[in-house]
Amino acid sequence: MTTFVDRVELYVAAGNGGHGCASVHREKFKPLGGPDGGNGGEGGSVTLVVDAQVTTLLEYHHSPKRKATNGKPGAGGHRTGADGHNLVLPVPDGTVVLDREGNVLADLVGHGTTFVAAAGGRGGLGNSALASARRKAPGFALLGEPGEARDIVMELKSVADVALVGYPSAGKSSLISVLSAAKPKIADYPFTTLIPNLGVVTAGETVYTIADVPGLIPGASQGKGLGLEFLRHVERCEVLVHVLDCATLEPGRDPLTDLETIEAELSQYGGLEDRPRLVALNKVDVPDGQDIADLTRTSLEERGYRVFEVSALAHKGLRELSYALAQIVSEARAAKPVEESTRIVLRPTAVDDAGFTVTEEDGAYRIRGIKPERWVRQTDFANDEAVGYLADRLARLGIEQQLWKVGAKEGDTVIIGPEDNAVVFDWEPTMASGAEMLGRRGEDHRFETQRPAVDRRRDRQRGRDVADEEYRAFEALSSGRPAIEGDGDDEEY
Template identity: 45%
Template sequence: MTRSLRSSVATSNTSGWAKTAVASPSSRTPKRADGRHFVDSARIAVRGGHGGKGSASFRREPYTPRGGPDGGDGGRGGSVVLEATNDVSDLSLYTQRRRWNAEPGADGAGGRKTGRSSSDLVLKVPVGTIALDSEGSLIADLDRPGARVVAARGGAGGRGNVHFKSSTRHAPDYAEPGLKGEELEILLDLKLIADVGLVGPPNAGKSSVLRALTAAHPKVADYPFTTLDPELGVAESDAGRVVLADIPGLIEGAAQGAGLGQRFLRHVERTKALVYVLDGSSSDPWQDLATVRQEVAQFSAGLANRPHIVAVNKVDLEPARRLRARSRRAGVYFVSALTGEGLPRLMDAIAEVVAAAPQPPVPAPAKVTRLPVRRADELVVERKPSGFVVRGERVERLVERTNLDSEGGLARFQAELDRLGVNTALEAAGVEPGDTVSIAGVEFEYQP
């Protein structure tokens, strides 16, 4: 008695695809609704392009009405790729548009013509971007320019009917559909790449120091919290090139998120050293230093133990000059971002600390994503109240690869189920005529 599985549900999934070769923000980063520019976190959904369908066609020649199969293969769908670049400063583009789909491959055609494979969709992200899956597991750390990761692979194209001709099957009337592209939800998390982080209380003049040491142009004014976003600047010295990051002011409770402290502190996790910038005109600069250091330590013990320098700014003011006159602390640099006093010595000290500092470890989530590896020949049959579920790489791929609306395709599908041992495994699990069997989301009715 011939055993078979008859399809009771046929599913298909067709979608429109935007034709985009490379995605990156324009040179003028759009403003967010609250007027701020810097975006360091975004959640996106990516999907690789589906593979093109194989063609079921035949040669048309005089006196040869069905002159043999000549259907070409479908093209491969494009993949979605994340690429790190210094040309992009933040993740604002990915808050404006959340879904990114690569193009599908073109269908095959007669005359053994293979469909066009689609180009990859390349999403440009800032250097220092970490990609996490929906469970918080690490997909990739794009920590250098040009670093790439395939976030969602495109599906392979289906084979044309020319592949299914045999000594017993001279005119196969079926071809394979293309495989679906991978889909993934991704959290993009930016942690700036800098050698040195400038940290300190609000209104200490960190932005002014950054501007004086580098070519950066952060917003500067004489009131607290002028800087609401991290700023980067590059300084050149005899010891080499140093990248500095100005982190917005830290207040007590910053490690617990007060004043957006956690968001700010994460941007110095990758730095080799810290410069604690203090306001020399403050009523108690040393207490300010203790508060900031405590917040850094509560956020990360490793960060607190990193090499550091203390810079007291505003020495052009009388309170700071008096502080310098009575200070006996070693390793403290008194500077004025306004007049430039003390800045060359500070820059030399920064360059020396950076040159001597070990590369800091890159903080990462608990694990790196590794999909379970299933042996290609593994077959699992699970009995459930609604019927039977069959799992296995080969049988699931078979369902995706088969045109179940074609008589020839269905006949080949049933023969392959026998060859793979699916029917035998179902009988061993107690399947009965009329039971529902689900494979790769498609339901069938079992008929012996």
């Protein structure tokens, strides 16, 4: 049974936002009391959080699909729908989040660090929130937005200051067991260590972590053995320690050859050229081990390595090695800039940014932008009034004007959104702008008091007084004089 997993593919899906409600307030003696539809609830998000108690991605290996809950729809009486529950996924310190193409989305280091892997959808507005002076009684509401859904890859890179690298059975696990309180499995056969082991070492006033990287053999950087699976755990380390076996009985192996082989694999993996190296000649307590160390030490020092002769069994040279590592770690920590406070990055919108783009693609015009794409997702296309409201919003944003500029003509195909989820329609400029219904879209005459046969509001707009007109017409009829010239000629009456 797998007990350690450091790479998983995970499908995360946020909750959808709840739909807004289109409702009319009704009560005794007031059957049409105005719009009172509430907003939909927000969809739950999927968030990754670094937890110091979690050391493996095993949980997500067994359950690779995670989904947050949806927001509830709004209701009448101005009742807002309940928000969906956020799904919080604990991950180990040092987890790197990537997309399917290998692009890094987040590097999670430090207890409590969070990353929203999938954002919940917005709740739709109810008709109460859409009401205005011009739109007194909207007969529609906005739909909730769908939550984000995507596949991510999580890779665990151990957060350690020191990495022990070397051939299998070189004594890395033995060293970490005597340098720290870690208790790894130790045996005299290759590939005893199947997972990276972490230990905490105290050397004077410096406390640092040390890890052994298992399974490095020739070809590890190309996937041979276990090396490729665990080379990523070396990336965060400040210093590398080559653990060389001075008592190996395998033909064709010696400390110098082992060093060259491991260095070649690290070089092919890449990104580790700037890390300082130390060499630990291990097992000098066994017969001929000290002789091999004496013969090898000079060659290693000529290559620029700092060499330590150690024995995990006899506890020889461990103090010198641990303090040398502590010095390098302390210097590396001091060289890093200290961030006194959280940096806030501001990215203001460009002054010439219209919020959308219009491009011609194979005879059609595609519109891309956060606002128009979101508005399309929120529109109930089964409701004509909602479609008209969308048209007005797009016109106010300037999309129609931009279509004219790029050469679009009436009847041309217009596409809003990405290829996999787009709305396609034939462009009709007059209808798209809402000009034929300007100022009247969203009105419901049931909410207006009963008016006389003559529409007084329109007459006032023309500068006429209906009462005076009726009085003069009545006076003319009573006296037998002809009616005022022009009465009844207007077709709008």
